[in-house]
Amino acid sequence: MSQDSPFSSAAPVLVPMPAERPYTYAVPEGMRVVPGSIVRVPLGPRQVAGVVWDGGAEPVDVRKLRPIEQVFDCPPISRDMRRFVDWVSQYTLSPPGMVARMLLRAPEAFDPEPWTEGVKLTDQRPDRMTGARERVLAAASDGFAWTRSGLAHAAGVSSSVVDGLREQGVFEAVMIPPRPVVAAPDTAYAAAELTPDQRAAADDLRAGVEADGFGVTLLDGVTGSGKTEVYFEAVAAALEKGRQVLILLPEIALTHAFLERFQNRFGVKPAEWHSDLPPRMRERVWRQVAEGAVKVVAGARSALFLPFRELGLIVVDEEHDPAYKQEDRVFYNARDMAVVRAHIGGFPVVLASATPSVESRVNASQERYGRVVLSSRFADAALPDLRTIDMRRSPPARGGFLSPLLLQRMAATLEKGEQSLLFLNRRGYAPLTLCRACGHRFGCPVCSSWLVEHRFRGQLICHHCGHTQKRPDACPECGTLDHLVACGPGVERIAEEVVAHFPEARTIVLSSDIMGGVRRLRLELEAIANGDADIVIGTQLVAKGHNFPNMTLVGVVDADLGLANGDPRASERTFQLLSQVTGRAGRTGKKSLGLLQTYQPDHPVMQAIVSGDSELFYEREIGERERTGLPPFGRLAGLIVSAPTRAEAEGHARALRLAAPNASDIFVLGPAEAPLSLLNGRHRFRLLIHGGRRSDMQGFIKAMLAAGPKVRGQIRVQVDIDPQSFL
DNA sequence: AGTTCGCTGAGT
DNA sequence: CTCAGCGAACTG
Numbered sequence: 001m002s003q004d005s006p007f008s009s010a011a012p013v014l015v016p017m018p019a020e021r022p023y024t025y026a027v028p029e030g031m032r033v034v035p036g037s038i039v040r041v042p043l044g045p046r047q048v049a050g051v052v053w054d055g056g057a058e059p060v061d062v063r064k065l066r067p068i069e070q071v072f073d074c075p076p077i078s079r080d081m082r083r084f085v086d087w088v089s090q091y092t093l094s095p096p097g098m099v100a101r102m103l104l105r106a107p108e109a110f111d112p113e114p115w116t117e118g119v120k121l122t123d124q125r126p127d128r129m130t131g132a133r134e135r136v137l138a139a140a141s142d143g144f145a146w147t148r149s150g151l152a153h154a155a156g157v158s159s160s161v162v163d164g165l166r167e168q169g170v171f172e173a174v175m176i177p178p179r180p181v182v183a184a185p186d187t188a189y190a191a192a193e194l195t196p197d198q199r200a201a202a203d204d205l206r207a208g209v210e211a212d213g214f215g216v217t218l219l220d221g222v223t224g225s226g227k228t229e230v231y232f233e234a235v236a237a238a239l240e241k242g243r244q245v246l247i248l249l250p251e252i253a254l255t256h257a258f259l260e261r262f263q264n265r266f267g268v269k270p271a272e273w274h275s276d277l278p279p280r281m282r283e284r285v286w287r288q289v290a291e292g293a294v295k296v297v298a299g300a301r302s303a304l305f306l307p308f309r310e311l312g313l314i315v316v317d318e319e320h321d322p323a324y325k326q327e328d329r330v331f332y333n334a335r336d337m338a339v340v341r342a343h344i345g346g347f348p349v350v351l352a353s354a355t356p357s358v359e360s361r362v363n364a365s366q367e368r369y370g371r372v373v374l375s376s377r378f379a380d381a382a383l384p385d386l387r388t389i390d391m392r393r394s395p396p397a398r399g400g401f402l403s404p405l406l407l408q409r410m411a412a413t414l415e416k417g418e419q420s421l422l423f424l425n426r427r428g429y430a431p432l433t434l435c436r437a438c439g440h441r442f443g444c445p446v447c448s449s450w451l452v453e454h455r456f457r458g459q460l461i462c463h464h465c466g467h468t469q470k471r472p473d474a475c476p477e478c479g480t481l482d483h484l485v486a487c488g489p490g491v492e493r494i495a496e497e498v499v500a501h502f503p504e505a506r507t508i509v510l511s512s513d514i515m516g517g518v519r520r521l522r523l524e525l526e527a528i529a530n531g532d533a534d535i536v537i538g539t540q541l542v543a544k545g546h547n548f549p550n551m552t553l554v555g556v557v558d559a560d561l562g563l564a565n566g567d568p569r570a571s572e573r574t575f576q577l578l579s580q581v582t583g584r585a586g587r588t589g590k591k592s593l594g595l596l597q598t599y600q601p602d603h604p605v606m607q608a609i610v611s612g613d614s615e616l617f618y619e620r621e622i623g624e625r626e627r628t629g630l631p632p633f634g635r636l637a638g639l640i641v642s643a644p645t646r647a648e649a650e651g652h653a654r655a656l657r658l659a660a661p662n663a664s665d666i667f668v669l670g671p672a673e674a675p676l677s678l679l680n681g682r683h684r685f686r687l688l689i690h691g692g693r694r695s696d697m698q699g700f701i702k703a704m705l706a707a708g709p710k711v712r713g714q715i716r717v718q719v720d721i722d723p724q725s726f727l
Numbered sequence: 728a729g730t731t732c733g734c735t736g737a738g739t
Numbered sequence: 740c741t742c743a744g745c746g747a748a749c750t751g
Binding site: 010012013015017019022023024025026041042043044045057058060061064065066 | 751
């Protein structure tokens, strides 16, 4: 950028590793670098890409000083982006180098995209005409440049035909510039047809974008109220101003439907950004975002670190989704960092959700965020009738998990030729296996949580660390044969019960265990939407945004699951999940029903779901959190230590108490509560810090980090947001 | 993060 | 005395 003056003899360079500050490199005679320049520098024995940073180069022993090797021919990282990296680094207590690493994740993109060689028609005619040659000439008669293989393919001939013509001078070789990854969106492609409600909401958002300046709006609309079409109007407004737009989605790999909706409105698909993107595509998207050629990116949380030139709007869809939290290396919540990014850039953010997070609701009620409410569903999408089934009064048959009331409804639905969905957020067959002879329970040898039986695969699997073993026939403790029993239900076991009751029905199980990955899953979902199944049994992946037009019954097998797991957000998560799942029914125009099997029908979450009154839930939950000091109102600077085994967690907690004698509370969590990511990384344990004033915690954590190298290497911190702290 | 350094303890 | 195996330290 023009206000950045160039460095001459030495420059600070942020390298992609956990450096606390930029390193100083010599700038060779005649080389020109400015803050933001992407450079290749020697680091120890290797060469890495780094970013020239701001501020003066700190003086360093000339014998240590090494020269910048190369300045990449690439737009420099903007000043806003550099401030963002510094801010995220401070806020997350991660070294700035590690944050910078996230924006240098496309190493091949730093060199300009190569032009490819192609061919173009000349005035020369071929010596002899053949059928193949005629087709090639016809295909190329538009006068544009073609790639050899592209032309051959279009003409239905082999590329040697093209080569032959080129040798005769019928074609000349030309260089073709890199093709854009996506065409420019057309804001006038298909003007939105909006209801008066939606129109009012869209105008609100549009006004925010047109006013040009920072602001956060919570777009709060029930499932099926058309949130997407409404925020597309804000996207259009930003595009009309010539700005770039970022739309964050929780799990981009499964959001095929979203891309289509975008295309219906803007005529083209947005550029995608997520971890499954092929490397070549990844580079091109990165480069073209940096050059400003890509106008709209739909991406996962890491898209927040793309080097936008003229970012003018961020939309965070499903803002409550836990997938926005990154829980390794740099711990951050992309939703909150999006707000920060917008604050730095001076442009608006839209947070959209049918079930907003409690933090966002609090921010809205305290008027730090604006709030736009969409209350009505589309005309053909009636709300489902929602009821609880009190499992104390209508218990399942012995050995079963489905209440007679639910089975009765399933039978009626099947009779009508409509589909049922049974939801249970637990993979596998049974969460615990034990020996009836001696009482031995199968625990994971690596991390001491229970092994989950997967009967289809004949395996016992630890859902915690991924440890797998074959399910034995005999008890390893007492040797008794055939006395192992499964305790509790998983989706496979529910499927068994369903097949026993409805042998003639087409039953399908959907969980992340299915073989064949995302592609297969998409096919299965399509098949269900086409009516190729009568009863679907699924884990939480069926809760996410798919439309099944003939699905008129949703049964939640265990609505209480997740309410009693020690997570301070247990109620909130359960409310959000149950809202989403029951929202799968009633999008059909047909009369539909949602049934929740629960032992706590009076629990506020069940009451809120059944009454359809989410205000009821939020008011209660916010009051409860204020009272107990849980996030976002926390008053305690408490630590939660979690580790692969309880004994280990306790050991670490003891060490932390010694290192930080002034810590108010150190809680210990066993393996059942420790997140999966814990064991995949290299660290041994992690700290979760809930509540408290951020500044207090930062001081506290820094004191602890200063306490010694033993603690330093192992601490990972995740801080729950104090809603004021990032504005 | 990725690499080298240096200590410990088992092995020739 | 050598060397694998591991944790700690350093990278400009």
